[in-house]
Amino acid sequence: MDQQSDLNWNLLRMFYVIAKEQSITKAAQRLGLSQPSVSNALQKLETQLECQLVFRDSRHFELTTRGDKIFQECRDIFHSAERINLLGRDAEEEERGRVRYLIVSNLISPMLDEMLRLYHQRHPSVVFQSEVKNSQSIVRSIQQNRATLGFCLLARPLVNLPSIRLFREEFSVFCGAEHPLFGQDSVNLRDLQREPFISFACATEGMGLEPMTVLREGMRLGNRINGLSTNIEEIRRMIVAGLGIGLLPLMTSDEDVRRGDLWPLKISDEPIGADVYLVHAPMEKLSPSEQKFVAIVQELLALYPDMA
Secondary structure (H helix, E strand, O other): OOHHHHOOHHHHHHHHHHHHHOOHHHHHHHHOOOHHHHHHHHHHHHHHHOOOOEOOOOOOOOEOHHHHHHHHHHHHHHHHHHHHHHHHHHHHHHOOOEEEEEEOOOOOOHHHHHHHHHHHHHOOOOEEEEEEOOHHHHHHHHHOOOOOEEEEEEOOOOOOOOEEEEEEEEEEEEEEOOOOOOOOOOOOHHHHHOOOEEEEHHHHOOOOOHHHHHHHHHOOOOOOEEEEEOOHHHHHHHHHOOOOEEEEEHHHHHHHHHHOOEEEEOOOOOOEEEEEEEEEOOHHHOOHHHHHHHHHHHHHHHHOHHHO
């Protein structure tokens, strides 16, 4: 007899419940069957496997050695079946999910990394799609219903869109290796006021970039612009090439400073920074996948307030 081809999985399932409950009576109650039916199923399985699974002459319930080994195998089999069933349901729910977001260029953030990691861990079938834009374009796209999620720099929360403050990004003014101020530990503010500036394009437009606004209005820097871009990499390229001094995030510039391509110019004892926000459309306009993403952002902020 080919025992594998003739194995009755219903009988195995009944035996698994009997062994787990350590009682034929309790197993019958759990399965909603009569005790004779469960006892008969056990006898059929023992006949099929040609071995005794349970000691019947014992005053207490006890599996035989083979019965215990078969119970362990059954436990692995049925636990795996339950996991497969759950995975199948999850895949069906998430299979068409998509999270599209806009983001400012070169945003380095352990918090953002953790958001993506945790979301993917919980919803592995969701597809992520990102597009780099400047802060002003991100806000405008969401306001005009051309996007639903965006990571951008704001001076304050928006009035007409949900805005979740994530963390503070620190900036500094840099010059390139060919600049006369390269390597100097202290600089005169009056000298810097005469220097041409490489600026974010959005900092010269209506909404502005908060750190640039602070420099222009508080220190009168950046009145003469020698270069403009919406992309941090292009601003960095112009500063390194010596076209002027400019503002860059500290975290994205560490390697350039170590290589000697950039030099930070200390112009104030107060840190220069900008708040990074997640701006999104009203919740009713978000897809289920996007709503889950916003929920994870709020969950992480509540669990780890220091990350902000």
